[in-house]
Amino acid sequence: MATNENLASWDGLGYGFAADTEAFVQADQCLLMAVNPLVKIGQLEHCLNAYRQQGGDFVTKQADPRAWVLIDARRQSLILASDPIGLSNIYYAQTHDGIVFGSSADFVIRHPDVGTEISVQSIYDYVYFHHCPSPNTIYRQVKKLEGGQYLIYQDGEISLKRYWQPVFQERMSGNLHQAGQELRQLLVDTVGSMAETEKNTGAFLSGGLDSSSVAGALAQVFPGQAKTFSMGFPVEGYNEIEYANIAVKHFNTRQHEYYVTPEDTVAAVPLIASYYDEPFGNSSALAAYYCAKLAKDNGVTRLLAGDGGDEIFAGNERYAKQxxxxxxxxxxxxxxxxxxxxxxxxxxxxxxxxxxxxxxxxxxxxxxxxxxxxxxxxxxxxxxxxxxxxxxxxxxxxxxxxxxxxxxxxxxxENASTLNRMLYLDWKTTLHDNDLVKVNRMCEMAGVEVYYPLLDQRIVDLSCRIPSMDKLKGQKLRWFYKQAMADFLPDRIINKPKHGFGLPFGIWLKDHQPLKELAYDAIQALKKRDYFQPRFLDHAMEMHQSIHAAYYGELIWILMMLELWFQGKRL
Known part of the structure; x- marks a missing residue:
């Protein structure tokens, strides 16, 4: 819990952030706190000076927008700002005499004036999205900021504004070859700034475009010493270790692998469900946890992840289909x-x-x-x-x-193409509300930090300069990105079919008795809550056992994680 004696007189304020995720500066009864350990004190001092000169308007004029908290004790005011994409979450709740905020809903509900009444709307939204979408949370009183948004609290009132919107361009100044060279240099520079030492820094490596790009950049920062970590599954159609090892050989990384088993799932699932501060139904969280744990067990305390490349450079099949x-x-x-x-x-x-x-x-x-x-x-x-x-x-x-x-x-x-609107939508629904939550929490649970080089603001801004027709050329996904990386990544990785950290949960669930007991017992317990039709829950289990094990397995996972979250929180 962060504390500050000069601000203790403001009785309506409560806040909590993880101790290792903040830097702060303080002057004239103002406290400016960064929700990112990579922010330098000098950057914070510059922002604080800008606030003194411009007031709250300085938020919209930041050259390098970040997530931060500004508390002005003299004016009894508060500003909370998320970063443009929303790499981390900021939660808040208004009380009868103030506001409570923090980096997780768990922090916020610890305050005695914040209730834990469940939002039934968020239960429905969870089933719809498989997570609780911003700006709402699982708790009726608690909200969370979206990417590029800021909150001002003063005189007992909350106002929400947006300080950042992408400006998508359809005409380039320069050419694609130059933009590709710029992208590669930015990636190496960003990885270099995020890496700490060759001993304590590593990279996730699934064998896909993004993780291979990040691993390759780390190999340039630490030649012959870059550590990479991959998950495998002993089930046909779910294992990508082959592609990960292509990247390992190409970049000469120090590879570590682990094969997740049904027994691992039984052991970790209840812990994972309760570790999240809201119900979370993305089954690839299991692989993310064991990958982060593997890194921690091998002395790595900082991981670089490849998340975001598909969403900023048009790599998902649904874009081409639409x-x-x-x-x-x-x-x-x-x-x-x-x-x-x-x-x-x-x-x-x-x-x-x-x-x-x-x-x-x-x-x-x-x-x-x-x-x-x-x-x-x-x-x-x-x-x-x-x-x-x-x-x-x-x-x-x-x-x-x-x-x-x-x-x-x-x-x-404004003035965005259909493709760019889909990308922007995914920055919220796929990244901020889902994938980043998944990786952030699982790395935190394993005891490691995580950073996202491809979501560095300079790379996001570069992606906005690439015309839609070059991001997605016809039905060719990530055309610009693949051209930019053609001499950097192996051909087999550039041309590999789309995959990910999928979990063969539905397949395992058919025959693994302990896993079946864990899942089905949770769904039986869910019948006691006033949400679902009992016959629907029975039908989901019957359909999983009879046909479409993978399809209905995902539904079972979503329902199981909801009930295990309730049990873990004792609600």
């Missing part, structure tokens, strides 16, 4: 009418055949506006929610809220 629907909207109006009329007038036998069925499905999806179309396969859109949730629960929530959160974010950038 761009296909734009072709439909380019057709003249009469052509669309003729196509639809022809398809829907076909004889029934022909209409149900493969090609006409797919054509009608394509038109149906194309006519769904963005970003709603991205959620076409969401479980809660494919099934009747009355069969999933209890009527009393549904009466308390807004089932349209998750989509509205997505729409608000998607529409926020």
């Amino acid at each position: 761009m296909l629907f734009d072709h439909y909207h380019r057709l003249p109006g009469f052509a669309k009418l003729a196509l639809e009329a022809g398809l829907y007038r076909l004889p029934q036998a022909l209409a149900e055949s493969k090609i006409p069925f797919k054509a009608k499905r394509y038109i149906e999806q194309a006519k769904t506006p963005m970003p709603d179309r991205l959620q076409d396969y969401n479980y809660l859109h494919r099934h009747d929610i009355n069969d999933i949730f209890q009527a009393g629960f549904l009466a308390q929530i807004d089932v349209a809220e998750p989509l509205q959160l997505l729409r608000d974010c998607y529409r926020r950038p």
Whole structure:
């Protein structure tokens, strides 16, 4: 818990941050605290001087925006600012006489004036997203900042503003070759600034583009001494060690590997569920934890992660898929009418055949506006929610809220292409609310720091300068990035199929009895809470055992982690 004697007279203030995640400066009853250990004292002093001269407006004029907290005891005011992407979370709760804030919801709810009443809306949102999306949290009283946002608290009032929005460009000043050289140099420079020593710094290595790029940059910083850490699974289709070892050989790193087992899952899952300050359903958290633990066991206390490359340089398959629907909207109006009329007038036998069925499905999806179309396969859109949730629960929530959160974010950038809007949306939903939470918490649980070189602000800004057509050229994902890294990464990694830290949980769950008992006991316990229809929970277990083990295994994981979180928090 951070404390400051000069500010103790402000009785309405409470705050808590992890002791190793802050630097601070103090003068004239002002305290400026960084929520990032890489921030230098000189940078903080510069910001504090800017605040004295410009007041709260200085937030919007930062040359190097960061996450920080500014407390002005004389004015009885507070400013909380997240970094542009939201690499870390800042939580807060307003009380009857002040405000409480911290780097986790767990810190905030420790304050006696902050309640722990559960937000039923966030339960629904959790099932929808598999995490609790910002700005809400699992607790009704507690909120959290989004990336690029700041909060001002003064005279008992909270105001929220945005100080940073990406400016996406579709015309470059310069050429792509120069931009590619700049990207590679920025990556090496950023890794060099984030690495501490060759003994205590390492890198996650899945064998994908991003982790291989970061590992390669670390190998340039520490030639022949860079430590890399990879997870494997002894299940066909889930193991990427082969690609990780291609990077190891190419960059001559000191590789460490671990194969996660069902027994590891049984041992760690309850601990992982309760360690998160909110319910968290991303199953790859298990691999992230064991990878971080492997690093810690080998003397590494600082890890570099490759998260973010897909979301800033267009590497997810859904981006390419959604761009296909734009072709439909380019057709003249009469052509669309003729196509639809022809398809829907076909004889029934022909209409149900493969090609006409797919054509009608394509038109149906194309006519769904963005970003709603991205959620076409969401479980809660494919099934009747009355069969999933209890009527009393549904009466308390807004089932349209998750989509509205997505729409608000998607529409926020000005003059942005469809692709860039999808990227910006993923900065919130995939990075800030999900993947970064996953890696941050699991590294913290294992006792290591984590940094994200590809999300350095200079690299994010560079990505905004790359035209959409060069990020995603036709259906070629990450075209610019791959061109930039062509002489740096091995060809097999550049051209490898998309993968990740997937967990074969559904496969293991069918036959591993201790894992089955852990999961199914949690779901049986979930029946005692007034959220789900008991028959839906039974159906999920039955379907997992009978068909689609991987698909229903993910649903079982999400439900299991929700109940284990409640049990871990004793709620």
